[in-house]
Amino acid sequence: MANFVYIYHGGKMPETPEEGERVMGLWMSWLGGMGDAVVDGGNPVGMSRTVFAGRVEDNGGSNPTSGYSIVSAESIDQAVEMAKGCPILAEDGSVEVAEIMQM
Numbered sequence: 171m172a173n174f175v176y177i178y179h180g181g182k183m184p185e186t187p188e189e190g191e192r193v194m195g196l197w198m199s200w201l202g203g204m205g206d207a208v209v210d211g212g213n214p215v216g217m218s219r220t221v222f223a224g225r226v227e228d229n230g231g232s233n234p235t236s237g238y239s240i241v242s243a244e245s246i247d248q249a250v251e252m253a254k255g256c257p258i259l260a261e262d263g264s265v266e267v268a269e270i271m272q273m
Contacts, residue, residue, distance in 0.1 A: 174249040178237040180263035196257040212239035
């Protein structure tokens with residue numbers, strides 16, 4: 171088994187407390203459905219800064235990160251299949267899947 175990071179892009183913040191509860195329920199259901207495969211359910215993230223040699227940009231880059239999770243899977247293909255149920259996809263967001271390389 172390997173660990174994979176899900177990097178979430180896009181989506182939107184809930185506009186009301188009720189919508190927030192509904193969305194949180196969707197996320198908890200999806201993560202709960204993966205059981206022990208969830209290593210770290212993660213969190214949303216705030217605006218980022220991109221550091222380059224000689225400059226820093228405050229715009230979050232070309233595809234700003236909105237959150238992350240870490241899962242365990244047999245392969246990247248299995249990790250991708252699990253990501254297909256992510257609630258962010260219904261909000262025009264995306265999930266980037268990458269293996270965490272062991273050093």
